[in-house]
Amino acid sequence: MIHPASPRTDMSMPIAGPAGRNGPDTIPVVLSMRDLSLSYEGADGELNPVVHEVSLDLRRGEILGIVGESGSGKSTTALASMGYRSPNVRVGGGEVLLGGTNLLTLDVPRLRTIWGRRIGFVAQQASLALNPSLRIGAQLAAPLKKHMALAGKALHDRQVELLRMVDLPDPEAALRRYSFQFSGGQQQRIAIALAMSCDPEILVMDEPTTGLDATTQARISDLLRALVRERKVAVIYVSHDLGLLHALADRIAVMLDGRIVETGAADDVVVRGGHPYTRALMAAAPRIGTANLPTPAAGASDALPVLRARAVVCTHPGAGEPSVHGIDLEVARGETLGIIGESGSGKSTLLRAIAGLMAPTAGSIDFQGDKLAPLVSKRPVRTRGEIQLIFQNPDSSLNPRQTVRSILTRPIRLFRPDVRRGDETAEIRRLLAAVRLPDSLIDRFPSELSGGQKQRIAIARAFAARPLLLLCDEITSALDVSVQAAILDLLKDLARENGVATVFVSHDLAVVRALAHSTIVMRHGRVVERGETGAVFTDPRDPYTRALLEAVHDLPPAEAPHV
Amino acid sequence: MVFARVIAIKIAWAAMTLLVMSIITFAATSSSPVDVARNALGREVTNEQLERFIADRGLNRPVVVRYAAWLGDFVRGDFGTSTVTGRNVRDDVMPRLGNTLVLAALTLAISLPVSLGLAVYMALHVGRWQDLMLLSSTTVLTALPEFVTGMALILVFGVALHWLPIDSTALNFQSGWSAWASYVLPVLSMLLVSAPYTIRIARSAIRESLSAPHTRTAVLAGLSRRRVVALYAVLPAAVPIINTLALNLVYLISGVVVIENVFSFPGIGRRLVEAITTSDIETVQAIAIVMGAMFIAITLIADMAAAIVNPRLRSK
Structure with a gap:
């Protein structure tokens, strides 16, 4: 019986000791699910089971x-x-008991x-x-x-x-x-x-x-x-x-x-x-503590950096304080630079400035040794193809009304004079293979793909232009953990194979740790720490970096499986 | 305060728009001084008569001066004298404006609760037969031009049933029930033409906020159905609904031209058509300015109302 006025009448059992892992x-x-089964009912009345005989006790x-x-x-x-x-949702069976009452009835x-x-x-x-x-x-x-x-x-x-x-x-x-x-x-x-x-x-x-x-x-x-x-x-x-x-x-x-x-x-x-x-x-799950750092990029030091930014300042119109406050950075061919920061740290604004989506208020950005025009509309087509951006959420970065084929054809036509008209399909197949997707997806719409598949299409679109510089904005944060790992591996392989310089922005430390050769930590628009990824993570000097690292719940290494 | 500043800017913009509109109206309706004089005096005039008329009226002054004088008179409430009827334009237009405003106000007063009620009902039954039936009726009604709707109402309620007057001229000389009866068919046809659109927009806005996470939060806080619908579904959907209502009101002011002519309703819409057919420039100018001012006022009020129900707009 339920008494709204006295909610704890069912709690008559003695309470023995503190809650927790002991006893x-x-x-x-307080709540008990018994053999709970649930299905989704489709438009045609068909039942799609989603929960099978779940039993759980909550103490x-x-x-x-x-x-x-x-x-x-x-x-x-x-x-x-x-x-x-x-x-x-339809109940297929089972019960949810709250103090003897089945909530499902x-x-x-x-x-x-x-x-x-x-x-x-x-x-x-x-x-x-x-x-x-x-x-x-x-x-x-x-x-x-x-x-x-x-x-x-x-x-x-x-x-x-x-x-x-x-x-x-x-x-x-x-x-x-x-x-x-x-x-x-x-x-x-x-x-x-x-x-x-x-x-x-x-x-x-x-x-x-x-x-x-x-x-x-x-x-x-x-x-x-x-x-x-x-x-x-x-x-x-x-x-x-x-x-x-x-x-x-x-x-x-x-x-x-x-x-x-x-x-x-x-x-x-x-x-x-x-x-x-x-x-x-x-x-x-990517971890911070374990070893396997990305292998250093070959020949990273001697050559001219692909990207060089000097004292970049970005101020949003109407805002008093700049969101990027004088940032220097360099990325060499084949190198991945990770930028870590929380929301509001200015990391995405910096990336937008490099991409030419927002003009910096001061400072210079050089690409392949030449000064970049502040806005993408003023950059030559060739440069636009050579700098590619991958966004956080493929649901909003892929046009839902275009098939995979038309999504990938566009950058090929725009940026790839070497691919003749009519030969795009072969190139699309090559790209799909490169992002480990089957050919059969070529005429699908984004809504018919899973989240991970969609992000692979977004990556394929970026690589279709044969970029020299890849800008990644939180590209794994909308994905499931197991999918995340596969996407990170893919990106690592592609960047290495193609010698692409990558700037990888994320608030997820473990992801940056798994991918980046060097790392910048940003806070309030300034760099608080920079260095080789291993050094930043194992021996952080700035108190803010230390606080960030402590806030992460790293998983312990798994023990060998029981037979 | 931020809100006051936003309102002040909006009012300044409205005034600017009104000024631009007055220039366009003046430019579009001013013809050459000779044409004006000929139009007023008729064909059988001598050149001396024409010139005297032009001099008396100041029509030979530069156009900027004439515009300034015209605008000055208008701002002071002097709409001038019609060269066609010889009557004071203001005395001619104002009573008709009153009739039109009553028509629009009655329509709005009925349309708001009915549209909102139906929209909530439909949103709560999305995809079920009640919703689909109402939805297809609104599509049909939106597609019908107002003179067709008006004619159909006349045929049913006036000609076949003899319940209501088909001609609203009675408003000019009658009072009491028969005067009010003259409003019924015009109001009904305005409702049938304008409400379906409001209903459709409100339905989809309410439907969206009904499935929003904040509505589920309210449901899972155990709040009553009535409270959830009113405060969590309708209130957050108020901005699009208010904007649609404003658009609708703007329509009511202009669609009124057709409806008033169908029912011979003595409002400014009918007067406008009469004035155009008789080349009564002063009256056309006055009605154009009055209607334009009403458009702008409605948009302004809708913007402010939207800001009041949506705190996000207020703080921007």
């Missing part, structure tokens, strides 16, 4: 991590643990007395999950009025207390502001305050820190640990990041194709994980 059997189970005061790649069914499972299904009005009251939800990307048209105060007040019948001063005090709980500066003023007036990390804090507003027993979090900077991510994780410790809330934490879950979660369930392939204490799963998929996930 979990004595801690009461009081623990963080249960669910890890998997996109399409593994982890988010669908997390939402179903609240009794929520998207309109096209409740109607929506009954579920509304549970949502926000006994189970809180935190979505990915708080910038989209908060209402842009309502003040923070109004958004926080809604569940408090509904579930706790708070009003007047009691309501206001609770709102302030919640924002204070998530360490938001100046809570009084924050109540009167709108979500877009806060940074990404602050928005996620507000979203957590919203989910925690009525002191729920359970918090369901769907990739809550994905897209945030490493240091912001670490601060949110600290906040979550404190909430679990102080309020004994039980957390389901969905993520694709095994390293993050290893550091944060008490237990981890690994999902693959809608099934839980492995579950256990976080350390057991990560260090001694027996399932091949877990091991594959771990092997694919």
